[in-house]
Amino acid sequence: MRLFILGTVFAWSLTAATYVVTVAGLGGEPDYEQRFNGLAAELDRLFSQSADARLRTLRGPEATKQRLGAALAEVAAEARPQDAVVLLVIGHGSFDGEQYKVNLPGPDVSAEELAQMLEPIRAERQLAALMTSASGAALPVLQRPGRVVITATRSGTEKNAVVFSRYWVAALQDPAADTDKNEVITALEAFQYADRKTADFYKAQKRLATEHALIEDTGAGEGVRQPAAANGRGLLAGAFPLVRIGSAHRAYQDPAKRELLERKEQLEQQIDRLKYEKAAMPTAEYRKQLTALLVELAKTQEALER
Numbered sequence: 001m002r003l004f005i006l007g008t009v010f011a012w013s014l015t016a017a018t019y020v021v022t023v024a025g026l027g028g029e030p031d032y033e034q035r036f037n038g039l040a041a042e043l044d045r046l047f048s049q050s051a052d053a054r055l056r057t058l059r060g061p062e063a064t065k066q067r068l069g070a071a072l073a074e075v076a077a078e079a080r081p082q083d084a085v086v087l088l089v090i091g092h093g094s095f096d097g098e099q100y101k102v103n104l105p106g107p108d109v110s111a112e113e114l115a116q117m118l119e120p121i122r123a124e125r126q127l128a129a130l131m132t133s134a135s136g137a138a139l140p141v142l143q144r145p146g147r148v149v150i151t152a153t154r155s156g157t158e159k160n161a162v163v164f165s166r167y168w169v170a171a172l173q174d175p176a177a178d179t180d181k182n183e184v185i186t187a188l189e190a191f192q193y194a195d196r197k198t199a200d201f202y203k204a205q206k207r208l209a210t211e212h213a214l215i216e217d218t219g220a221g222e223g224v225r226q227p228a229a230a231n232g233r234g235l236l237a238g239a240f241p242l243v244r245i246g247s248a249h250r251a252y253q254d255p256a257k258r259e260l261l262e263r264k265e266q267l268e269q270q271i272d273r274l275k276y277e278k279a280a281m282p283t284a285e286y287r288k289q290l291t292a293l294l295v296e297l298a299k300t301q302e303a304l305e306r
Contacts, residue, residue, distance in 0.1 A: 018084045019075045024059035025091025026103040065109040076120040084125040093132035095156025100137035111138035131165035145219035148237045160210040167194035183248035188237035239269045267297040
């Protein structure tokens, strides 16, 4: 089954671009170098399947702080508010008790410097996934409204090499990650898949888990492992598509069906939002709005299947 990287989040147009910057840091030894570079190359291959993707992949000697800054500066100059920006960092990280850094050839880059590089970017949809050791320390520095932040560890003290990154890449290729079976793998679903597979890895190896991934998408507060929609956590990540599969992928390839696919995804997101707001609404009004959305969703799905 072919996969297709998405270029939309929420109700923005399918014509929006997705800027993806992938960085594979220093491995320190041949095995890690090969692993990090291989994961970055696989992400590049996956995202290159999308015509709307604008890719910048840095690995090996090219993955320097200077080149990373230049790549994000280019994104800042090009990206529009309706576009999406995804920053994926693979490798080793460090934390000295005060500052988190990603290990790169030459000078390392700190969480504060990453935040400064991202700040000028106008895209209102952002995802920053730091899949390195000690990355939990970077979460409070990178979080802001409109940005999903994912870290492979829950703190800067989890300093062992992580396996979360390999399962994150696997999530983008495994239809099993699509838990709601709508043929879209979101940032939330990819996170949950990778977190679950990481936990299974340590159990199978009969080892004490040395990494516990976190996600934060409200722009405030601490990261969590199990977002609860009741408090608004996970809503942004759950509406941040990454991959289309099956008929959704085929519909995207058909210009005549793209608008219908866009409408279907908008309706699904409106339903999720309505369910979140249910507690604050009169029951009759909630049921009225939900029924109307479900009817329109059914009609749109029927049109897509013709």
